[in-house]
Amino acid sequence: IAQLRLRSNTLWFVLFCFVLFLTAFFASKLEHESKHCNGKGFQRPGSSAFDRVYTANQNCGHAYPTFLAVLWCAGLLCSQAPAAFAGLMYLFVRQKYFVGYLGERTQSTPGYLFGKRIILFLFLMSLAGILNYYLIFFFGSDFEMHIKTITSAISPLLLIP
Amino acid sequence: IAQLRLRSNTLWFVLFCFVLFLTAFFASKLEHESKHCNGKGFQRPGSSAFDRVYTANQNCGHAYPTFLAVLWCAGLLCSQAPAAFAGLMYLFVRQKYFVGYLGERTQSTPGYLFGKRIILFLFLMSLAGILNYYLIFFFGSDFEMHIKTITSAISPLLLIP
């Protein structure tokens, strides 16, 4: 019965991740459309510095719940150290996005989304953890060590700007 | 001691759900007041298409953490398949809300909240799961199968527009 419970829990994680992924897909579609509508990313028309701080903060706030949920799943289902490293990288990228947003007006502002690579990395970690549970269940082979090694090896690639 | 732990965990779920419910209650009160203040739902005064995309996105972003938390509770405490179905329906309703918001200006725009029925459904699923744990604990009778059958039977009703 423990195996049945495990299977239903992993099924639940798969569906939860699917909903998260669709939300991120909608956000990227929104960014694409807003670029057609307005040349400067998802920014309100307004020239003052305050307007730009406000918009940058809004855009950061919208990606935050998705990020927290993916970070949680990646840490629980896969390995903790690369997930925490990705979490710290997210904070640095967010800081950089803020500074870039407040920079020179002539320079191109960053788009609506940021940290796409980090959220994708955490999402793939969750998927790898789920696949590993299924492999244990159906084939009896455990690739947990290999997955942890691979994710630890890949995580420094997030440092590339 | 496992039963004691179970009881304290379900107590915690009850209180967590209560906080979520109060938040949703405040949001609905806000919608009611904003309709008095401004005839067109919770929309900033502004006529351009960009303004409307912006407002629709803001409104969607505010309900998102509550939705994720309720979805998570419903999946863990009750059954997974109806919860995932409700999650997919939420995404469709959100898409429809977006399209409706960007539609003709003469037409009535939707209000601040959307997907009230879906969040209520997920919340009732969580409550049913919690009540079931208490029934197991106090009376020793397990209605889990019945709850799963009932929620699976009710979930297609979310398709009604």
Add this chain to the structure above:
Amino acid sequence: IAQLRLRSNTLWFVLFCFVLFLTAFFASKLEHESKHCNGKGFQRPGSSAFDRVYTANQNCGHAYPTFLAVLWCAGLLCSQAPAAFAGLMYLFVRQKYFVGYLGERTQSTPGYLFGKRIILFLFLMSLAGILNYYLIFFFGSDFEMHIKTITSAISPLLLIP
């Protein structure tokens, strides 16, 4: 192996809480900077009542995911009753913040952040729960009862305005 699993899970909680803490730190830095930029907290320039409702709602929405995650951690890792009490206090403080925001314009509006004390309290509860797990693991001494007594004793202090 259960102990090893426990240790890796608590390590994960430590890192998750660290990411939450850094986010809250960025938010407080943002509040500090926005006070330099604009005398009236993180409010958009706009005089109508609707503008103020809108801004108050935005500011509430941004702290919400952090609050939910900290509330969840505090309830799971430490004791449930003080965490639920802090959750209810958060809802009252939020209501008070709303009313204060919509008050007289001459009066000083509250800043961008609110409920700092409550989020700090929940965060310290999570840390105490994690430290207790480590103490059990390394020294075999269990302070869970003492921590629960202390947090229950401290929680009424949140009532002080």
